[in-house]
Amino acid sequence: MKILTLIRQVPDAEARVRLSGGSVDLEGTTVVMDGMDEYGVEAALQLREGGAAVDEIVALAIGPKRNEDVLRTALAMGVDRAVHVETDERLDAVALSKVVAQVAQAEQAELILVGGQEADWDSQALGAATAERLGWPQLTWTNELKLDGATLSGRHDVDEGNESFEAALPAVVTTQQGLNEPRYPTLPNIMKAKKKELRKDDLATYGAAAKVKFVGAEIQTRARLNKVIDGKDPQAAAAELLDLLRNEAKVIK
């Protein structure tokens, strides 16, 4: 069985987001593998290490040239091979799913792992859209995952709590916090990863076109009052804070 793990490259969470010309400019920003996708890579590795019949783990990234870095990271974590569909075009999740589904079919993957929400577009749609294109079921927000033969089981979050589930492969699983602790690539593995295959693919062959047009972006930071009280005298500080909340902000009674 083959596992396809999808990877996005996003700004490091601590990095400042900058705009230029009405859109987010990542030039000079530290970019990393999306933390949510890291859970997916780790899950694939752990399924194999746990004894599941996993023949191959393939990582896929769709995006600009610099995405090679995150694919190398995945290779260094332990995936076998990487595919990079290189493009500077901005494709929404529904358009991206068209590429992912075709790669999954060509690779004959039976399990796709992808992060539950992207840290760049705050989108949760890629896993679901891909599952629909392939006609597969999906399990989203998964925080526990087992594979026994061709049967997946685990637990995932839903609107009002969480559910335990069972489903037969093929399937799409979206991952999140709690699923595992992603490993750090060790230096020997980083060296080995340099020799692993990183295949380039041409977006044009997939016939995917953006369906959602990007118009512009703004950083809207609400002006905050920033009134900071010194807490040396706890009683006085507490009284002052409550007074501000009651009489200035009028948010408590």
Add this chain to the structure above:
Amino acid sequence: MILIVAEHSGGKLGKATLEMVTAARQLTEGGREGPITVLVLGQGVAGVAGEAAAVADQVLVADNADLAQYSAEAWAAATAQIAQEGKAHTVITPGSRSGREYAPRVAVKLDAPYLEDVISLQVSGAGLQAQRYTYLARVTETVQAEGSVIVVSAKPGSFAPAAPAAQPGEQYDVDLDLPPARVSITGKSVEKSSRVALSEADVIVTGGRGVGNAENFGRFVEPLADNLGAGVGATRAVVDAGWRPYAEQVGQTGKTVQPQAYIALGVSGAVQHLSGMGKSKYIVAINKDAEAPIFKVADYGIVGDINEIVPALIEASKR
């Protein structure tokens, strides 16, 4: 036709449905054609359909044993079928976990663009323009879509709940071709807090790692929340440490909240946390480190030790 998929639970229509009706009314005022149609999927949903009829032009009811249990595949199939049969030009789903799970499938089935988790929506030429948050809610982005049908999910809390219409809408039963269930649910645990639900709370008191330990939540966070009639929240660090249940986690992988007042006790203010509470009307921080990033987004703050400040606050907030 504008098709809204109702959100409901426990036999009651959810606030999200009323919010989607407001979004739809804005579109009809902008010239998109009605009727505003609410689709109610489930079993034993007559009461929900009645509530929906009070705000919608018409209500389509699929009361079906195969819909007793929510599933993305069934909800997507049902929604796409009705959208096609009713020639809907706009489909709106809630921006809940489930809504954002089946909406993309509907978009693929209809070969439609998908505007996800929008905070505003308006008619723009032949299509729709929307705003949504990106980059962990630090950026507000404007996007545009055109097409004979457009799928939208609406972020909870972004639209005012619709008031009842002058005339209740007509109700119709619908038949559906549903796919067989392929995911079996072997257990379910509903996380309920005895306190005010975070999504509904006007005030939230959240404890971070600075609270110290699980017992201290009982000493500091809960009594303060009780005095203020507030909900209790937690950071991921606290949930990971097992001090509080995941249901209370606020942030990127937890809940998104937007109360009138958000009181953060011993919370550093990491971006993943801010992305879930950064839109609160007033943010209050209590932290012993004057340099903690939370103070940058705070309206009011006290630089001080939880162990000293919070008991004083609890005492002073007793009613």
